[in-house]
Amino acid sequence: MPAPGAPAGPAFEAGRPHDAHAGHERHDTAPDPHAAHRVTPAARAQPASVDPGAHYAIPAWSPAEATTQPRTPIPAVTDADRAAAFPPVAGHAAHDRTRHGFLRVDRLEADDADGYATEVTGWYGGDIHRAWLRADAHGDGGGLEAARVELLYGRLVTPWWDVVGGVRKDVGEGPSRTWAAVGLQGMAPYKFEVRATAYVGSGGRTAMRVEAEYDTLLTNRWILQWRTEAEAFGRDDPALHRGSDLATVEAGARLRYEITRGFAPYVGLEVDRAFGGTADYRREDGEAVRDTRIVAGLRLSF
Secondary structure (H helix, E strand, O other), rough: OOOOOOOOOOOOOOOOOOOOOOOOOOOOOOOOOOOHHHHOOHHHHHOOOOOOOOOOOOOOOOOOOOOOOOOOOOOOOHHHHHHHOOOOOOOOOOOOOOEEEEEEEEEEEEEEOOOEEEEEEEEEEOOEEEEEEEEEEEEEOOOEEEEEEEEEEEEEEEOEEEEEEEEEEEOOOOOOOOEEEEEEEEOOOEEEEEEEEEEHHHHOOEEEEEEEEEEEEEEOEEEEEEEEEEEEEOOOEEEEEEEEEEEEEEEEEEEEOOOOOOOOEEEEEEEEEEEEEHHHHHHOOOOEEEEEEEEEEEEEEO
C-alpha cells in the first residue's frame, strides 16, 4: 500500500522502486551516447562475475576527426627571424690586440683621529701586457705623512697571475726614496687577491711588501672586505724612522654597500702595529706602537 498522503500510481506500487522521472518519457529519437555504458536494474540484480579477458568497447576513431593545422598557423622562419634571434657577437675577445684601461680607488677614507688615507690601482693594456699604477698615501690634519707611487710593467704568466717590474717613489716627511721593484700579483686559491713585491734601493737598501684581500659576499650588495698588509726592510733607515726586519702590519675589515659596481660607501675598522726597530722609533717619538682606528670612506671604479 502507498504511504499515507502519497499519490497513487504505478510508481508507488509495492515492491517497485521509486522512479523520479516516471511520466516524463522522452519524445526525442536521438540515440543515447551513454547507452552502452549504462547499468540497467536487471543487470545490477545479477551476481557479479568478472571476466579477466573482457575489454571495454572503444568507439571507432576516424582520422578525419583530428585537425591537421593549429587554429593560428605558425609562420615559416625567415632569414630576418634568424638574424634577430642570433645577432653578431661584438666586444672584447680574448688575447686580441685591443687596449683597455681600468682605474679603481680602493680607499678614499677618513678616520676618527682626523687622519686620512687613499689607495689607487689602475692598469692599461691588453690581456698579456699591461702597464700598472699603484699608489697610496696617508696623513693627518697637519698634512701628508707618507705617499708611495709605483709604475710597473706586468706580464701575464698564468691565467690568474702577473709578474710585474718597475720603479717605486716614496715622498712625504723626510727624504724621498727611489726603488726598483719586482713582484707577483694575482688571484690565489679561494679567491684571495695577493700582491708580493720586493724592492731594491740606493745604498744597499732592500724592502718587501705583501698585501692580501678577501671579499665576503653577505648579499649581492653588502660586501665585507678583509685586508692585511705587511712591510719589512733589510736595514735601518733612521731618517724615516724605519727599523730593519718586520716593520709594520696593518689589518682591517670594511663593510661596503655597492650602490653600483663603481660607487660603494663603506665603514670599517683598521689596526696598525709596529715591530722591532720601527716600534722603538715610535716610542721615542711618543707615538703608540699599536693604533686602532674607525674608518669611513668610498670605493670608486672607473
